[in-house]
Amino acid sequence: MSKQIIFTEKAPAAIGPYSQAVLSNGTLYVSGQIALALVEAGASIQDETKQVMENLKAILEAANMTFENVVKCSIFVKDMNNFALINEVYGSYFTVNPPARETVEVARLPKDVNVEISCIAVA
Numbered sequence: 001m002s003k004q005i006i007f008t009e010k011a012p013a014a015i016g017p018y019s020q021a022v023l024s025n026g027t028l029y030v031s032g033q034i035a036l037a038l039v040e041a042g043a044s045i046q047d048e049t050k051q052v053m054e055n056l057k058a059i060l061e062a063a064n065m066t067f068e069n070v071v072k073c074s075i076f077v078k079d080m081n082n083f084a085l086i087n088e089v090y091g092s093y094f095t096v097n098p099p100a101r102e103t104v105e106v107a108r109l110p111k112d113v114n115v116e117i118s119c120i121a122v123a
């Protein structure tokens with residue numbers, strides 16, 4: 001079993017006992033990304049989502065991958081009424097052959113952010 005911890009300063013450090021991402025046997029498991037600073041600044045859901053996607057991008061790049069390597073995403077939202085706005089931003093990162101995905105509304109997210117997205121990518 002191979003297990004390589006991926007870390008980049010270009011994405012926020014973990015806020016708990018987890019790694020930004022773990023690479024195992026060619027598959028990259030990226031932890032759920034949030035945009036805490038933007039939420040604290042009162043940013044829009046679009047800007048929050050964009051920052052989350054940029055975090056994912058930076059972590060993928062740290063493992064020599066891009067969004068093209070992503071096979072699955074999980075989206076957790078505080079308010080499903082934001083579904084369309086989140087899709088608008090998310091979709092701009094996956095213009096062709098988007099990955100598999102689920103989107104789930106949850107009661108609360110860490111640090112009271114509005115959206116958290118994780119992904120799995122394959123080399």
Ligand SMILES: C=C(N)C(=O)O
Nearest residue numbers: 016031032033034110
């Ligand atoms: C933000 C997270 N990924 C967490 O708390 O697990």
